[in-house]
Amino acid sequence: MLALQKVRPGSGIELRRLPKISEVLAGEVLIRTEATGICGTDLHIAEWTPGYESMQSAMPVTLGHEFAGTIVSTGSAVDGRFIGTRVTVRPSVTCGTCDACRAGDEENCTGRRGIGIGRNGAFASHVAVPFANCVVLPDGLDFEIAALTEPMTVCAEAVDTGEVKKGDRVLVLGPGFIGQGIALFCDAAGASEVVICGHNDAARLKTLNELGFANTVDTAGTTLSQALLPFLARGKFDVVIEATGAPQVIPEALASLKKRGILVVAGIHPRPAAIDLTQLVRNHQQVRGSYRAPIATWHRVLNYLAANQDRVRRLITHRFDLADAEEGFALARDKIASKVVIRHPQD
Ligand SMILES: [Zn+2]
Ligand SMILES: [Zn+2]
Structure with a gap:
């Protein structure tokens, strides 16, 4: 073979x-x-x-x-x-x-x-x-x-770790497959708004548009905070989920997160990120890592995939x-x- x-x-x-x-x-x-x-x-x-x-x-x-x-x-x-x-x-x-x-x-x-x-x-x-x-x-x-299934369980685990619930506004950083799956599970959890950011990532952001996510942002030629202005004008996000593996986005991710919000880190990072811990403390924010999902999540994800084949096929x-x-x-x-x-x- x-x-x-x-x-x-x-x-x-x-x-x-x-x-x-x-x-x-x-x-x-x-x-x-x-x-x-x-x-x-x-x-x-x-x-x-x-x-x-x-x-x-x-x-x-x-x-x-x-x-x-x-x-x-x-x-x-x-x-x-x-x-x-x-x-x-x-x-x-x-x-x-x-x-x-x-x-x-x-x-x-x-x-x-x-x-x-x-x-x-x-x-x-x-x-x-x-x-x-x-x-x-x-x-x-x-x-x-x-x-x-396996990468989708990673996505589901990240959304679970962020405790995304009905009505939440969620920012997803990274429009690759993991970011796309995270967006789908945020939607399934009842998020009222899912904004997905990429950097020089037109093709994959377009895939997200085709999946029904209109709020996509490309930070090429600008900064994340600048690109997010129209969304931040309505308030900071309840949850931010990072799937970029780019440590430099972490400070901006925290700046986009509301008080007592949760930042989920799901990317694999080549080096440490710099975090202003005093800001973190004053804002009561939480940073949580997310990785492999338990077996119960596999069964839930398989049922989700079976029920949403046409959407997921995109x-x-x-x-x-x-x-x-x-x-x-x-x-x-x-x-x-x-x-x-x-x-x-x-x-
Ligand atoms: Zn893999
Ligand atoms: Zn062993």
Whole structure:
């Protein structure tokens, strides 16, 4: 089978031909992959930006951690009746042997390995995963939409962390896929206004307009506070959710947030941000980090996706077969695409 792999540290990824997976471990299942999303993490790994050094011990490793497919065989400890089940997969695999795992506290596992990062992933026609990581798809949910589940749980977690509720005015910084998903979940939570900011990001802001979000702002050639003036004239925001990974936006984000408001930080930042803590104190503001979502959120997100397929499908702006994955990576890198989905003609 073809597989898109990280072969060695340094810039680059390789499309390689590997033997088909013939056997899986007792607690694992073999999935025939149908759709795999390209994530910002995949771009970082391809470009080899700092922070992924621990992957080296797993190389060569097949990338791809946002995916959906069908179980085609089961390990000896898994009920064979699950063959034919359509699933998506939680990519974080706990070790089962560290102190936290043995105490039943898997959330704090210190030996996690990510599917498509620390072990083989789903930029291939087949992938072996622990059955415990599989989440069954609702009937009628398309595979390509189901492949968005993992990043959409990240979006839902950010909105939950911000406690967005009916009537809230929310500012979303960053119009990429995560910002787009956050906007959708703010809308679903009943926000009265969702303003989304990008910087030199016309294509992805246009996707947001097509999703029904009229309040988009491009800060190219201006500052965030300047661009937000028409909105701030009606008052500061109840919640600000950051999905840019740009630390310089944090002070302006806090300046746009009302007293006792919540700033959710969901981006991965290459360096620390400078915060005026005295202002933070006087404004009673909270800064909260948001990352991986609990399993309950996965079920909620899957139901949301099944109920909103036509709207969510607009987030998928490009589709490629695995053989042309490099082209998809280039589009995602250039901020042209929202989500690029790789399809897997079976070979
Ligand atoms: Zn991802
Ligand atoms: Zn563990």
